Amino acid sequence: xxxxxxxxxxxxxxxxxxxxxxxxxxxxRKALEMEPQTIIDEVIAANLRGLGGAGFPAGRKWSxxxxxxxxxxxxxxNADEGEPGTCKDKYIMTNDxxxxxxxxxxxxWAINSHTCFIYIRGEYVKQAKILEAAIAxxxxxxxxxxxxxxxxxxLEVVVHRGAGAYICGEETSLLNxxxxxxxxxxLKPPFPAVEGYLACPTIVNNVETISYVPWVIELGGEKFAxxxxxxxxxxxxxxxxxxxxxxxxxxLPLGTNLKDIIFEHAGGLFEGRRLKxxxxxxxxxxxxxxDEIDLPMDFDSLAAAGxxxxxxxxxxxxxxxxxxxxxxxxxxxxxxxxxxQCTPCREGxxxxxxxxxxxxxxxxxxxxxANLERIAKNIIGNSICPxxxxxxxxxxxxxxxxxxxxxxxxxxxxxxxPSTTAVAAxx
Amino acid sequence: xxxxxxxxxxxxxxxxxxxIEAAKLLGIEIPHYCYHPALSIAGSCRMCLVxxxxxxxxxxxxxxxxxxxxxxxxxxDKAEHARTSMLEFLLANHPLDCPVCDQAGExxxxxxxxxxxxxxxxxxxxxxxxxxxxxxxxxVILDSERCILCSRCVRFTAEIxxxxxxxxxxxxxxxxxxNYPGKALDNPYSGNVVDICPVGALTDRDFRFKVRVxxxxxxxxxxxxxxxxxxxxVDYLRRRFHHNDGKRIARxxxxxxxxxxxxxxxxxxxxxxxxxxxxxxxxxxQVDGTPGGWDSVLAGAAKAFAGHVSEFGxxxxxxxxxxxxxxxxxxxxxxxxxxxxxxxxxxWRIPPGPENKDDDLLIRADxxxxxxxxxxxxxxxxxxxxxxxxxxxxxxxxxxxxxxxxADLGPAFGDERIAKAAESLxxxxxxxxxxxxxxxxxxxxxxxxxxxxxxxTVTNFAGRVQHFPAxxxxxxxxxxxxxxxxxxxxxxxxxxxxxxxxxxxxxLGQSFEHFAQPIYAAPTAKAAPxxxxx
Ligand SMILES: Cc1cc2nc3c(=O)[nH]c(=O)nc-3n(C[C@H](O)[C@H](O)[C@H](O)COP(=O)(O)O)c2cc1C
Ligand code: SF4
Ligand code: SF4
Ligand code: FES
Numbered sequence: 001x002x003x004x005x006x007x008x009x010x011x012x013x014x015x016x017x018x019x020x021x022x023x024x025x026x027x028x029r030k031a032l033e034m035e036p037q038t039i040i041d042e043v044i045a046a047n048l049r050g051l052g053g054a055g056f057p058a059g060r061k062w063s064x065x066x067x068x069x070x071x072x073x074x075x076x077x078n079a080d081e082g083e084p085g086t087c088k089d090k091y092i093m094t095n096d097x098x099x100x101x102x103x104x105x106x107x108x109w110a111i112n113s114h115t116c117f118i119y120i121r122g123e124y125v126k127q128a129k130i131l132e133a134a135i136a137x138x139x140x141x142x143x144x145x146x147x148x149x150x151x152x153x154x155l156e157v158v159v160h161r162g163a164g165a166y167i168c169g170e171e172t173s174l175l176n177x178x179x180x181x182x183x184x185x186x187l188k189p190p191f192p193a194v195e196g197y198l199a200c201p202t203i204v205n206n207v208e209t210i211s212y213v214p215w216v217i218e219l220g221g222e223k224f225a226x227x228x229x230x231x232x233x234x235x236x237x238x239x240x241x242x243x244x245x246x247x248x249x250x251x252l253p254l255g256t257n258l259k260d261i262i263f264e265h266a267g268g269l270f271e272g273r274r275l276k277x278x279x280x281x282x283x284x285x286x287x288x289x290x291d292e293i294d295l296p297m298d299f300d301s302l303a304a305a306g307x308x309x310x311x312x313x314x315x316x317x318x319x320x321x322x323x324x325x326x327x328x329x330x331x332x333x334x335x336x337x338x339x340x341q342c343t344p345c346r347e348g349x350x351x352x353x354x355x356x357x358x359x360x361x362x363x364x365x366x367x368x369x370a371n372l373e374r375i376a377k378n379i380i381g382n383s384i385c386p387x388x389x390x391x392x393x394x395x396x397x398x399x400x401x402x403x404x405x406x407x408x409x410x411x412x413x414x415x416x417x418p419s420t421t422a423v424a425a426x427x
Numbered sequence: 428x429x430x431x432x433x434x435x436x437x438x439x440x441x442x443x444x445x446x447i448e449a450a451k452l453l454g455i456e457i458p459h460y461c462y463h464p465a466l467s468i469a470g471s472c473r474m475c476l477v478x479x480x481x482x483x484x485x486x487x488x489x490x491x492x493x494x495x496x497x498x499x500x501x502x503x504d505k506a507e508h509a510r511t512s513m514l515e516f517l518l519a520n521h522p523l524d525c526p527v528c529d530q531a532g533e534x535x536x537x538x539x540x541x542x543x544x545x546x547x548x549x550x551x552x553x554x555x556x557x558x559x560x561x562x563x564x565x566x567v568i569l570d571s572e573r574c575i576l577c578s579r580c581v582r583f584t585a586e587i588x589x590x591x592x593x594x595x596x597x598x599x600x601x602x603x604x605x606n607y608p609g610k611a612l613d614n615p616y617s618g619n620v621v622d623i624c625p626v627g628a629l630t631d632r633d634f635r636f637k638v639r640v641x642x643x644x645x646x647x648x649x650x651x652x653x654x655x656x657x658x659x660x661v662d663y664l665r666r667r668f669h670h671n672d673g674k675r676i677a678r679x680x681x682x683x684x685x686x687x688x689x690x691x692x693x694x695x696x697x698x699x700x701x702x703x704x705x706x707x708x709x710x711x712x713q714v715d716g717t718p719g720g721w722d723s724v725l726a727g728a729a730k731a732f733a734g735h736v737s738e739f740g741x742x743x744x745x746x747x748x749x750x751x752x753x754x755x756x757x758x759x760x761x762x763x764x765x766x767x768x769x770x771x772x773x774x775w776r777i778p779p780g781p782e783n784k785d786d787d788l789l790i791r792a793d794x795x796x797x798x799x800x801x802x803x804x805x806x807x808x809x810x811x812x813x814x815x816x817x818x819x820x821x822x823x824x825x826x827x828x829x830x831x832x833x834a835d836l837g838p839a840f841g842d843e844r845i846a847k848a849a850e851s852l853x854x855x856x857x858x859x860x861x862x863x864x865x866x867x868x869x870x871x872x873x874x875x876x877x878x879x880x881x882x883x884t885v886t887n888f889a890g891r892v893q894h895f896p897a898x899x900x901x902x903x904x905x906x907x908x909x910x911x912x913x914x915x916x917x918x919x920x921x922x923x924x925x926x927x928x929x930x931x932x933x934x935l936g937q938s939f940e941h942f943a944q945p946i947y948a949a950p951t952a953k954a955a956p957x958x959x960x961x
Contacts (some may be wrong), residue, residue: 095604161817165598168596172782187468187470187487187490249587335599335600336599337598337599338598338599338600339598339599340575340576340597340598340599340600340601340602341471341602342470342471342472342473343471343473343474343513343516343517343575343576344473344512344513344516345470346516346576346599346600346602347516347517347519347520347600348516349600350519350520350555350600350601351516351519351550351552351600354552354553355551355552358551358552365551367549367551368551369608370547374549377513378509378512378516381484381485382473382476382484382485382509382512382513383473384470384471384473
């Protein structure tokens with residue numbers, strides 16, 4: 001069964017006519033006959049979770065919009081897709097932009113918003129062009145613009161390209177960037193639903209989340225919910241990368257077993273290789289050992305296993321991969337992408353990068369693993385936005401689960417260099 | 428009015444109060460860097476993390492609003508650990524160059540390291556190199572490596588001076604506070620960023636490398652730069668004058684007063700301390716440019732006065748006074764010359780030049796410290812309030828003598844005009860602090876002290892009476908104006924003049940309702956504490 005990816009393989013699926021031949025824009029017509037509140041209730045019943053990473057129930061988020069605020073409301077679609085290991089939103093925007101637009105129309109009608117911004121990752125030049133073309137087509141057809149399908153409900157959709165910062169995927173940073181300010185996350189509260197774009201009530205949702213909305217309307221909330229697992233409604237796109245035979249984006253029910261995703265859908269490992277580790281939900285999610293991957297891929301099960309479903313970007317690492325080097329790559333990424341606003345993340349990510357770079361280059365010191373873990377723990381819970389945590393969890397996970405890989409580096413470093421206590425004394 | 432508990436003490440606070448302010452009311456200082464009560468909340472340094480019961484994680488006290496029943500622990504193990512960790516992070520890339528840093532001794536990094544840090548360095552890697560010694564503008568210099576990126580200075584230039592010169596550039600641990608390309612930190616309030624910078628990143632080009640702050644003493648004072656009367660702190664040396672180019676006064680700092688200047692002062696006021704001990708100070712009495720002792724010069728001055736009065740009458744003499752004298756000095760001058768000697772021409776009004784304008788923060792067009800009191804005190808008897816009028820009458824030959832009280836007329840009327848007008852005078856006294864065209868045009872020069880060398884009160888444009896103590900002793904042979912008045916009165920055989928400012932103020936209050944409120948501390952009361960810059 002396929003929902004969001006149903007038309008991915010249809011030639012010219014990004015064109016309005018092709019999309020309409022394949023069921024496009026039928027759900028919005030149905031939705032416009034429904035009361036906005038009824039739509040929100042269906043989305044709640046569907047257990048549609050936010051698929052950008054945090055898994056917050058979409059319907060509940062929509063109900064947080066203040067009822068008595070006279071300011072305009074905005075819908076912002078998060079198409080920044082920066083999480084390493086994740087490429088699902090790109091597939092949607094490339095292959096079925098009208099599905100996203102249909103979702104935007106339904107959501108806008110449901111929350112009574114007349115302006116939607118799609119904040120798209122700067123590197124997605126092609127996708128931005130496809131979206132622009134799709135919007136033009138929809139406008140020409142009278143689906144968007146002053147009237148939506150003849151209804152007195154104006155809706156403008158604006159594509160806004162980011163400039164290449166991972167942090168601008170964080171919703172409040174995104175809003176600052178959209179306003180033309182520096183992409184620094186905001187303090188919360190207030191949350192965007194109360195004070196978002198230009199301090200007006202704003203709903204920020206991921207591309208994939210919004211793209212499932214038409215399917216909630218088509219199937220009905222209850223049916224949609226039943227496709228997934230408990231409290232995790234429907235399906236989602238799993239991006240599988242790394243050491244597997246068939247890397248790619250797979251649409252499967254929420255709760256599909258991780259082992260099955262890797263070994264059945266993604267074709268399993270290359271011949272003669274042994275599984276070493278799996279990062280289950282984008283680079284920020286704590287790593288799993290081969291013993292830990294027999295579990296259903298939904299938000300709650302992964303949280304129970306001490307990891308996160310996150311963006312469902314599954315990164316498979318086999319025995320050809322040096323985990324300390326892999327961790328150093330991640331540390332470099334987060335240190336480079338930390339916005340630098342708050343102390344623990346700014347200083348901590350940079351410090352962890354320095355240590356890991358040094359370990360890789362010249363071997364470690366006996367104090368390094370414990371110090372890495374200590375730095376990571378001092379970041380967690382103390383930063384403004386979750387990037388600090390995202391940078392720390394992998395370090396803690398790798399150090400705790402694969403101590404022997406670090407021990408090798410430490411042994412190498414300690415024999416080659418004077419003892420750390422002597423160095424520390426000099427410093 | 429929510430009631431919350433902080434470290435086992437209950438307190439009721441107005442709705443909307445942040446936890447950090449609620450704690451302050453209880454006398455608890457929660458360590459902080461980015462928070463400043465006069466700026467928007469950044470919440471970025473994370474130094475103010477506290478534990479709040481029922482919260483899933485630590486919360487920042489500067490942003491969290493106090494709610495009813497909230498239970499806050501500022502010193503729990505978790506809060507303390509977080510604080511030490513934040514400090515460790517802040518120091519990780521800090522150059523630790525305290526021995527050559529001007530902020531040493533008043534640095535929040537040093538202070539919190541000693542109170543809540545005291546960790547050992549775990550650093551084995553190199554620190555990040557950043558911009559050193561970049562001149563940002565006329566008054567401020569930046570050492571980016573010392574910057575902790577609290578953004579206070581950025582917010583100051585965005586929200587208070589509204590001049591937008593500073594920003595934070597780059598990301599992660601390469602983030603750097605800098606001025607925008609091509610834009611100098613050059614606004615009338617630029618020096619304030621040095622005060623609010625919690626570390627030694629922004630230092631004062633003027634104060635730099637002059638003196639270590641632990642050799643400084645402080646006294647509260649009132650800036651005499653304009654009619655605002657900003658509350659200041661005078662930092663001065665009591666010994667080791669060789670540290671400060673031989674000067675005693677090292678700097679002015681703003682002193683918080685929500686009703687007058689908030690947390691700020693303008694640059695003109697801040698650097699006005701420089702003239703207090705400059706080479707233009709008058710340090711010895713003089714007759715016709717020749718220095719003499721107090722006794723002989725006073726005797727000559729009194730003789731000239733008496734001779735003149737008997738020949739031309741007192742109405743041929745004009746008293747020209749600065750509108751920056753203290754309330755006490757103005758009142759004594761009025762008693763002595765106006766009521767006592769019955770002089771009718773007392774002039775103090777000089778309209779501000781076109782370059783002087785009120786702005787919407789502190790600066791007043793009126794560059795006098797005490798015009799308000801001059802209007803109150805001299806108006807009753809004076810018949811020639813405008814200096815222009817006195818000048819014209821001098822030029823017309825109607826006024827034949829001047830007694831000038833610390834007023835430099837050159838800037839408003841031109842040095843040449845003053846010199847020319849003075850040529851026709853039969854006699855002239857100059858009682859003042861600085862050598863200038865007016866003092867040089869006068870025959871008898873009696874050196875008086877500047878405001879940091881005398882006690883008194885001044886009244887700002889809004890009528891607020893503010894006290895300032897003598898910070899340092901008189902320079903050279905200068906004397907406080909009240910004492911010079913007393914000496915002159917003695918020579919002229921007039922009734923004794925009171926020289927104690929507190930007692931003069933009492934008499935002033937009896938004559939003028941506006942000054943009836945007590946200002947001077949009762950003799951036994953302790954001096955008001957000097958508030959530090961927050
Ligand atoms: C550092 C960081 C980066 C993020 N990047 C993205 C992103 O690229 N795309 C995205 O949809 N959400 C991203 N998020 C999550 C958003 O903040 C937000 O939760 C999400 O857009 C909400 O949409 P959803 O509820 O539909 O998931 C990021 C969060 C963080 C902390
Ligand atoms: S946690 Fe990192 S990315 Fe987030 S605000 Fe702090 S410095 Fe910026
Ligand atoms: S220069 Fe000072 S005030 Fe400005 S951000 Fe750096 S530490 Fe803060
Ligand atoms: S003082 Fe609260 S975060 Fe800086």
